[in-house]
Amino acid sequence: MTKIIGIGNALLDIIVPIGSDEVLRRAGLPKGSMQLIDNETRLRLQEMLSGFSSAEAAGGSASNAMQALAHLGGQAGFVGAVGPDRYGEIFRKCCGEAGLEVRLMQMDEATGIATTLVSADGERTFGTYLGAASLMAPEYITERTFAGYDYLFVEGYLVQEYDLMEAVMQQARQAGLKIILDLASYNVVCDHYDFFRHLVSDYVDIVFANEEECAAFTLVSDPYEGLDALSEHCALAIVKLGSRGAIARYHGGDVFFADALPGCTVTDTTGAGDYFAGGFLYAMSRGADLTKCLQAGSLLGGTVIGHLGASLPEEKWHEIRLKMKDILNGRF
Template sequence: MLRSDGAPAPGLDVFLAGQVFMDMIFTGLPGLPPPGTELVTDGLGSAPGGVANIAVAMSRLGLRTGLAAPFGDDMFGAYLWRTLCEQEDVDLAWSRRVPGWSTPVTVSLAYASDRSMVTFTRPPPIPTDDLVAEPPRSATCFIDIDRPVPAWALEMRRAGSLVFADLGWDPTETWSTDVLDRLADVDVFLPNAVEAMAYTRTASPEDALAALAGRAPVVVVKTGSRGAIAVDSATGESAAAEALPVQALDPTGAGDVFAAGFVFGTLAGWPLGQRLHFANLCAGLSVRHYSGSLGAPCWGEIASFGETGEVAAEVLERYSFIVPYIPETELERGADSVTRAEPTLR
């Protein structure tokens, strides 16, 4: 990102720490295989998963992205490292290859409009937070508040970084409100509607947003196919934006891609409504591809989408504010400037 005077800002735009998974996605299935049977399909995609979903999405928007994560020293770990570092330009200076540790793997079985997943994972011998001995200079960092806010994120916030946070599904379904107390150390909170309603004991996304407002300066509630709603307690802004009207192929990682778009819009200084529209645009473009990470849009795809005729002109007009931010080089390269997770493996 550039500063207001046009010069590059120092350090990173965003820093993350977490677990990277090898995602394998089987498609074209009629359903799950019954016990003792075998299903054969000609659809298979593979891509980096886990925290890589959001790291790739941010990097594809031109954000200078740093990642701290352990990688296995097996062939999956080598593929993930190479893909993130060389293909996606994610800075892995804080990451490590761990000898003797197997890379986590998630197999997704996609059928009809649903999916089931099986995951293999073992705790890494090096805790992820231990990889961040010295937090980098970064405009923002992104964390999950399923656990206490890590010390490196607190240190970065004291140094001026904005802390963005999400959270995942509570497998215990107790939805302890103690989790929300961690928002005192967060600047932007981006839960989905189901999680927001569960933690606030409310019956609608709007009521959940009202309950969360003030716990963090900016709260965004993602409402899936309906779009997103948000409030900025510091400025008094509130906004809502409809989702991009596209045919969804694979929703994997759409929430992460939304978050990447919202981070970009925040660093660009856009009003709350524009940040929501851009985040919805990025998420909507991503669900048209298989996989969460390699399905994230680049600027070339964002630019060329307006020429496909997929949505009405009055819908495209909502996104006209984005045009000045599209790099000239991406306009020339177009939508094919990134590598996609292919639905078939030949």
């Protein structure tokens, strides 16, 4: 079976349903965005949210995707950095329970925290304190970092560190891995547009994007035209269309489509794109065609949005694994 390792920010998600978006205005966080914050701002945000209920779970885009892949039975790993604290231990424990091989660097800095504000419509907004994750540097990345794996899944949130991203891409290539990039967030793509174009054109084989990220990268608003434009830069492009399903295209090939999972109740969209990637990559690792890969992604993405946070109970994973068998056997 194909082995896939992810690299990204090892973060503990603190998920807070907020009801009114007035909280976002007071916090200075644009709805649906990911904003990097310093520790002082994180503490102010924590105080502002002290009266709200919350939940904790291991997070970070690449970590979520790889945990989903491992829960399905895929061979997956994760590279990141945590601190010597309770949050770092929670992160390790969650990854281990998922069956994920972790290659974590321990830094003398607090584990990163993604404060995830969930609006009444399920849209999530992130105030992210990177902490130890921000200390992951090029000198820590060697060919041995990715040894034993076939693909590297890179979260686009790492793009703020240009030297690190270059080192990751170069070492993965030298180790013989193919590279998968998730575009992360529309505002991240806009802020680092030229560098994203360079990475995709020079290193990346597979790109995941949602509609907004695809439009930000290609400067084309129509998602189908955007998919065509995106696939000109890589071997395979996937664009997620939310409730309208997902589309994919190999470079120079036909467009494939799959519907969204029917009957989804949106509680929290945290991790939806990450879980989509995990499901898609699991089916891909089993040799499935693009339609089945898209269906697998929609199954996971459509399931996780019915739960608070990017984690699912074991009984739900059992149900998902049965449905995944149906997808792979053409019975979905």
